[in-house]
Amino acid sequence: MNLLPWMMLVFLLSAGTNLADVDVDWLTRTVQAITTHVRSQYGITGHYCLAANIPLSGDQNTLGKMLWEERGVKDTVETQNQVYTGNSIVIAKPENKGQNYHAEFRVLTNLQKFSGNRKNNFLLIYSFLSPCGQRCANPNNDNDNILQYLTKENLSPWGNYAFVFTTVFDKPRRGGIIHKKTLINTMQDLGNSGLGLENIYRCFKPENFGFQCYSCSSEQTVSEVCVDNNFKPGQGGSRNILGDNRGRDRHSSRSRSSSRRRDNNRGRDRHSSKKRGRDRSRSRSQIRRRDENRGGGGSRSINTGRDRGRSRSSSRRRGYVSRD
Structure with a gap:
């Protein structure tokens, strides 16, 4: 067992494990511990989604132990592109064949794994990218939207839960940049599912700042931080x-x-x-x-010169107007 990541998990999860509401400091430590472990120990790359069933009572080091006890995550998720369903976590990447289901949909359709062990636990749903409005958070998509799995009825057995993401999904592989108004509507649809906007967070490390979780709810509207990848705290x-x-x-x-x-x-x-x-x-x-004194002959050249003068003058006037 690698001692350094284990001690880091113990330190990050050492306080704030009993929640009436989501404690942002506890959530920040928890998300940072999980995402660090997924990348460094499970070897998961790119976009992924994870659901963790976290006990809020008992040994404060329980989450760290659970993460270390999960085996075969990389082989299942990275190599086989399957959904990993462990004792306390479900994790998946986007499906690369068949229906091409998104990672969030693949995870949330497997939440029944936790059905026998939800009381006094905290449900953390983490997605590296925010859900897309075209499929995942589209209430008119009857095929594979995730809103149907985030109803109050489905979430109430936990009592405490949060949906967390790191990066705003604003640049699809095909098509142009997603307009901010569309991103706001997507966040609102996600919150209206039964999840509640106040239970949606963006957890990331802004430039020149430490890793932190930010609420997507600001006076019952969508926070700027959750629709703008260039957001900096205080702006x-x-x-x-x-x-x-x-x-x-x-x-x-x-x-x-x-x-x-x-x-x-x-x-x-x-x-x-x-x-x-x-x-x-x-x-x-x-x-x-x-010329008059000389007796004549130059009048034609004078007229020609005058015409050229008019022509040059007219050209200058036309050019001046066209440049404006």
């Missing part, structure tokens, strides 16, 4: 909106300043153009007087 939606407005104000100010500079440049250009026009006019008058 709520309203602050971002104000920041965007300030950015637009600065942009508008720069635009007005640029417009004033362009207007000033246009004014100088018009003044220079008028001056050049006067200079050309004086030059043509001088040439005309010289």
Whole structure:
């Protein structure tokens, strides 16, 4: 037995095991311990879903012992792509053949495994990715949606439960980025199943912060953290909106300043153009007087020069308007 991960589990799970409501600190320690064990000891890669039936009474090290006692997880889940159903955990990855069922659906259809041992236990449902709105959390999908397994009737025997995910599923393999409004609706549908929005959490490690669980419920609405992978603690939606407005104000100010500079440049250009026009006019008058004094012959070239002058002047005016 590897001593270091075992001692880490003991430390992470050493407090807060009796819950009337979900204790976020306890949940954070528990999810961190389980996800670390799944990756490092079970060798599970990529997206997966797990359900754990955790006793809230007795030895505080029970979860650690249970995780270590589960055998053959990697071979069942990674090699055979089957659902692992142990004494206290069910774990699966997405099905890669047949119906291509999602990992969440494969796990929740096996919760009956815990039916004889639910009293005084905590049901933790963990999914690396948040459920998709097209299949998993689609109330109109009668085939393989997970909402039908998250009703109050199905969850009430536990008394305490939570649905946890780490990464917002906003970039499907096929298609474009999922709009935030769609993500919000998906979270609401998940909460309305009977699970309750207040029992949904996102547990992850934001950049420059420690691993922490965040509630997806904020004043009975979906929290920004649960629909935005770029969310950072302390940067709520309203602050971002104000920041965007300030950015637009600065942009508008720069635009007005640029417009004033362009207007000033246009004014100088018009003044220079008028001056050049006067200079050309004086030059043509001088040439005309010289030609008249010489007795003639230059009027045609004068007219041609004037036409070219008009043409160049018109081209400049047309070009100036088109650039605007």
